[in-house]
Amino acid sequence: MAAAVGVVDSVGAEPGAEGRRGIRLRVDPVQSVPDEPTAVVVAGSGRGLLLDALLGASGPAPDLPEGAYLVVRPGLRVAAWAYVPGARLPQPYDLAGPRSGGFVRPPRRVELSLPDPLLRHFTLIRAPDMSTLDMAGGRILLDVVRRAGAMVYAGDDESDLVTRVAESGAAVFRAVPGEEVEGRVFDVGPDMADVARLRRALVEWAGAEALARASANPPMLPGAYGTVRVTGGAHESGWAERLDRACVSAAHTVRQRLAIELANVHLRGVQEIVFGVGSAGLPDALDREMHAVSLRAVAECDAAVDRILDDALTQVLGGIPPEGVRRRVALAVRREVAAEGGASDPARVLLVTSTGGVATITGTGAVTALAAYREEADRAVLPPLGVGLSGACYQYWAAPERSDPGHTRSWLQQAVRGVELELLAEVSRRFEAVRRSLSALLTEAVDHGILLA
Numbered sequence: 002m003a004a005a006v007g008v009v010d011s012v013g014a015e016p017g018a019e020g021r022r023g024i025r026l027r028v029d030p031v032q033s034v035p036d037e038p039t040a041v042v043v044a045g046s047g048r049g050l051l052l053d054a055l056l057g058a059s060g061p062a063p064d065l066p067e068g069a070y071l072v073v074r075p076g077l078r079v080a081a082w083a084y085v086p087g088a089r090l091p092q093p094y095d096l097a098g099p100r101s102g103g104f105v106r107p108p109r110r111v112e113l114s115l116p117d118p119l120l121r122h123f124t125l126i127r128a129p130d131m132s133t134l135d136m137a138g139g140r141i142l143l144d145v146v147r148r149a150g151a152m153v154y155a156g157d158d159e160s161d162l163v164t165r166v167a168e169s170g171a172a173v174f175r176a177v178p179g180e181e182v183e184g185r186v187f188d189v190g191p192d193m194a195d196v197a198r199l200r201r202a203l204v205e206w207a208g209a210e211a212l213a214r215a216s217a218n219p220p221m222l223p224g225a226y227g228t229v230r231v232t233g234g235a236h237e238s239g240w241a242e243r244l245d246r247a248c249v250s251a252a253h254t255v256r257q258r259l260a261i262e263l264a265n266v267h268l269r270g271v272q273e274i275v276f277g278v279g280s281a282g283l284p285d286a287l288d289r290e291m292h293a294v295s296l297r298a299v300a301e302c303d304a305a306v307d308r309i310l311d312d313a314l315t316q317v318l319g320g321i322p323p324e325g326v327r328r329r330v331a332l333a334v335r336r337e338v339a340a341e342g343g344a345s346d347p348a349r350v351l352l353v354t355s356t357g358g359v360a361t362i363t364g365t366g367a368v369t370a371l372a373a374y375r376e377e378a379d380r381a382v383l384p385p386l387g388v389g390l391s392g393a394c395y396q397y398w399a400a401p402e403r404s405d406p407g408h409t410r411s412w413l414q415q416a417v418r419g420v421e422l423e424l425l426a427e428v429s430r431r432f433e434a435v436r437r438s439l440s441a442l443l444t445e446a447v448d449h450g451i452l453l454a
Contacts, residue, residue, distance in 0.1 A: 037214070037376065039207045040072075040124035040149035041174070044131050044142070045156030052127050054196045055203075059115045062127060063096045066107035068138070068285060070145065070373040071127040076114025083108035084375075086288070086389035087352055089366040105392035106284070109292065110373050119200055123207040124149070126374055131160055135286065136269070137293035139165070144296050145374045146171045150210050151203075172206060224323030229452040232319025236447060240316040244440055247312060251305035252432035256425045259298055263424075266290045267417045271410055280409040284398050287413070288390040291353065291420065292371065295388040298424060299381075306382050306435055310334070317443050318452070326452070328380065330442065333454040335382045337438035338431070347384035351423050355397035357415035359423045383431050388420060 043052045053061045056073070063081065065071055082091035085108045094102050094111050101107060119125075126149060128142055139162050146152045151172035154163050167173045232238070266287075273279075273286045314322045314330060322330075339347045350362040350371060369375055371387035397403065446452045 037148045037150070038124060039122075039210050039214075040126055040151070040374070041203055041207075042126045042128050042142075042146050042149050042152040043155065044128040044152055045154045045160075046130070046132070047155035048127055048153075051153065051155040052125060055119065055125065055200060056115065056117055057119075057196070059117045063094075063111070063113065064100050065111055066101055067133065068129050068289065069108055070110040070129065072110055072112045072374060073117075073120060073125040073127070074112060074114050075117065075120035077116060079113075079115055081111055081113045084110050084112070084370040084372070085392070086350070086371050086387070087362065087367075087391050088370050089362070089364050091370070106288075106390065106395040109371060109389075110375075119204070122204045128152075131156075131162055134162070135289065137286075137289040140293040140296065141289065141373055142166075143169060148374060148376065151206060153203075172210070174203075222323065222325035222328065224327075225325030225329065229318065229322075229326050231317050231446050231450055231452065235317050235319070238316050240313060240443065240447075241440060243316060244309065244313050244443070245436060247309045248432045248436035251309060252429050255298070255301045255305055255428050255432075258301060259294070259424060259428065260421060262294055262297060263417055263421045266294060267414060270413045270417070274406055274409050274413065280398055280404045280406070283409060283413065284390050284395045287353070287394075287416070291388040291390065292373070294420070294424070295351075295371070295386060298388075298428065299383075299386055302383055302386075302428060302431060303381050305432075309435065310382065310439065313439055313443060317446060329454045330439075330452070331380065331382050333442055334435060334438045335384075337441070338382065338434045339384060341434050341438075349384070349386050349427065351386075351388045351420060351427070353388075353390045353394055353416050353420065355391065355393035357412050357419060359416075359419040360391070361423070382435065386427065388424065 043055075045051075049062070052071075052073075056062065059079075062071055062073065079096070081094035081096050083094040083102050083104060084091050085104055085106060087106070091112070092102075092104070092108075094108070096113075102111070126145065128145070129138065131142070134142060142162065143165060146166050147169050149171070151174060152163075152166050153174035154160070163173065163175070269290065270283065270287055274283060278286055310327065310331060311321070314327065318326070341347070346363045346365060348363060348365040348368045350364075350367045352360045352362055354360055365385060368385040368387045371389050398409075403409070442454060446454075
């Protein structure tokens, strides 16, 4: 379901630039993402000035390490927390301290709480400089904007990434100088004195978007309660064999795609070592690559499991199940998959160490620390998963004596291979857990004639 609200076109320069130009807005249709809170991503060369203007009396946003996302949320007082891969809990971020925040490795995101009334309507997210984003960085930004719902692009330069964002179905607000453009236009003025009109436009979008998302995900779904009977021919339908084949095939396909992706990561890493950032810049580049790989792994696995679940239920129930029935089964399978881990949390982080090995950290908090923008709601069957670099990697490659390209390439190959072995094994474990859990649940349903979930 989409909510149409108009485009935004606006512009400014970074703080300190001479003069200020007007901001114009126009709004494209937006594709709703159920269960996610609405947010607006501020990107482009003028993102700093624009974000500060939107926050108004709350003051300027803090300076962060390059590549980190700033997530501004409502709060009773000013406070900031850094989410650093390798840590299970967020760490206090000193707003008056150094740009690095005093951390060994940069956080992937910093959450800032402010008592600004605008934030009651939506969260503001300041993206990294788009001109510095590589392929992996672009994928991460696309994921953030897709879940947020909207992006304000503040800059003169055109970007292919902006086009990709618009094609994803998110609302695109563009801040550009010059003549009036087609669509509904809001002129904020050269000194941003009339920024309240922009704020009202964003609030209007957020209200319509929140309504669209709520409509796509009502509190009472068809089939959420009551008896659900299996089809009379379920015993002879061969659903169990079909489920086994589907899980094996899906695991093979996802593993194959991830192996190819990691091979490309290795090739891009070698290019960065030889022609780009060198040894010192390798941790940042590789961490972005690992972040993008983990997003792809999660998306591939979730999509495959959804297909497997839908197909199996259709076979056993004799037709496409209502959404409420589907969610009951998904929740039951999710609980069983989580229970297979015993006392340990099934959420996992694969953390590359300074030796090129891979350590495993469990816990939802550890995975949350790896996100550029945290997901509030989660209906996925599989537990969360993330991949990143430890702080020790940053320390290791900061030493000048480790600038030898040959040694760096060897370490990169070992690290990527280690991630590949662990990640592909994790994929296999997850599909096998889904197969066992879903098979047990549907076997009981067929034996009893009704769905027990």
